[in-house]
Amino acid sequence: MLAARLGCELPEATTPPRLEEINLPRPRIEAPPKLGRILTDEPFERASHTYGKAFRDVVRALRRDFSAAPDLVALPKSAGDVAAVLDWCAAERVAAIPYGGGSSVVGGVEARNLEGYNGAVSIDLRHLDRIVDIDRVSRAALIEAGIYGPALEDALRPHSLTLRHFPQSFEFSTLGGWIATRAGGHYATLYTHIDDFVEALDVVTPAGHSKSLRVPGSGAGPSPDRLMIGSEGTLGIITRAWMRLQDRVRYRASAPVRFATFVAGARAVRELSQSALYPTNLRLLDPTEAMTAGAGDGSHAVLIVGFESARYRPDEAMERALACCRDLGGQVAEGAGRTKEAGEERGEDAATAWRRAFLGAPYLRDHLAVAGFISETFETAVTWDRFEAFDRAVRERVGEALARICGTGLLSCRFTHVYPDGPAPYYTVLAPARPGSQLEQWDEIKAAAGDAVIDAGGTITHHHAIGRDHRPWYDRQRPE
Structure with a gap:
């Protein structure tokens, strides 16, 4: 379906690697006897701690490239163990890389750029879990x-x-x-x-x-x-x-609101963000985002409005929010926004479709990588007075890059978080890749997106973090 929407042939798929197919580099360092119970060079641990979950990480793993594997993996069971590993790393000039779940999408857990270090240790805190x-x-x-x-x-x-x-x-x-x-x-x-x-x-x-x-x-x-x-x-x-x-939440109310355009929806979101109602959920999806999430047919934007409470029914807050949406051109289905108690069946609507798509997006991204597509997300934040011009500039710059690099592509946007002074837009890119050029094309698109965001006055990240991938644009953003 995606290939048809993009007007391209289905790219060549890649088979994920098995552990025995991975050629890990030899460890450059050895664990000292006193840390033998904490440090390991076991191949599975080294391979699984090589990358995070960025698109470029998935592609490099599919290419069987594990050249950035850490030399050792530390599995401390206490703060004292962590201190002992850090002391040894400092004494032996070994890079220490903290590792939580390895879900970084910005190169945050990768042993890269190790000039001046004798090796790298990934410090996994999975035993500190109480x-x-x-x-x-x-x-x-x-x-x-x-x-x-x-x-x-x-x-x-x-x-x-x-x-x-x-x-x-x-x-x-x-x-x-x-x-x-x-x-x-x-x-x-x-x-x-x-x-x-x-x-x-x-x-x-x-x-x-x-x-x-x-x-x-x-x-x-x-x-x-x-x-x-x-x-x-x-x-x-x-x-x-x-x-x-x-x-724990007892009461929930959720309603999808249709707007003719993304900009019209954004203006309603601005009013709601400045109303002191503080909806729990206030996610605006542009027409393309709504369609791919199963929350619309691509002809309109969709705003998901939700409230929740442990003690009080949020009926009044929802009524005020939906009235605001209607005043600004939003279309609300009859009966939408009804409060439900914990355990009550929520039913199927645009709000539940979006939630399902939201939770499934990382899995879809991995499947797209295997299938030979390019999938990338980038997120930012900008003040309301600049948002509309910002959004136009980013779409134009990234759209031009997609046409030049991939020939075609989809670019969509949603708001993940909202403040009284501005939104946090989250953009998604989907495009076909040339066989063997998936990573190189992604790098070009990533650079174009980062430049577009910074040049238009946004932050390089609202919640994905900096890692190694965003460092060039962070250096442009941070104060001198």
Whole structure:
């Protein structure tokens, strides 16, 4: 279907590699006896820690290129183990690469650019996966950094608590990774990033152990937590964190709203973002995005509006939000937005179709890579006064690049998060690749997208992080 939509032949598919087909480079370093129980050079561990989940990572794995494999993988079971590995790395001039779930899409876990180092160790925190303490009164928990999203929620469920941070990588990413990369999550407004849920951090650094004071807020100088949140492992390794929790949701209301154009929908989103209603879900899909998600037929934009609460029915808030949408040209189906209680069947509509497509997108991306297509996403944020011109400029620049590099392609956009002063647009690229040139074409498209975003005045990332892939544009964005 995609080949037909793009007007191209179906590209040549590639078979994923088996472990025995992978030619790993010989380790350049050896584990010292005192760390033998922590460090391993086992081929499966080295291969599985070579890449994250960026499109270029998938393509290089399909090409059987594992030349960037770490020399060793560390599997610490305590903060003391982490400190011992960092001490050894510092003494032997070995690059230390923190590894959570390996879901980075920006080259954040790859042993690349190692000039001056004798080797590289990937430090996997999967054994630090416990909830250590729960403070039900303050509604917070002390949680180890290596716990994966589903396990975290399963452990909190018996206490009727939830973190309610659900990035697209939820199944395959960890608490420590979310904090280190300033991950965006479930809430489209208000609590948009993991930052909002961090109460205190324990971090192991090359200089020692840092433990911040657990308080609800502080004005005592620069925040040590803010320094670590988003540092992407460059300053230390987060081993555990006190996290603010919430009561489990009892009431939900969701409604799809149709708009004639993406711009019309964006203007409604701006009004809602400045209304102090703070919808949990406020995702705007352009016509192409709506169609590919099964939420529309490609003739209109779709806005997904949702509210949820642990205590109160959100009927009034939903009524006000839908009234705002209608005033600005939105079409709302009769009966849409009805509140449902936990356990009640949600039914099938554009909102549930979008949610299913959202959770399945990473799997689809991998299948597209195997099938010989190019799939890329890039996200940003920009103020409302510049958004419409920004969107036009990005679509024009990236559209020209797709025509030049691939001959054709699809470019779509949605809002993942929204603020009173601007949206976070998220663009998706789909295009056919020439046999053997998939990675090189992706590199060109990635460069064109990064240049377009920075030249038009957006940030190089809203929630994907910097890693190695975004570093050239981060250097243009950051203050001198």
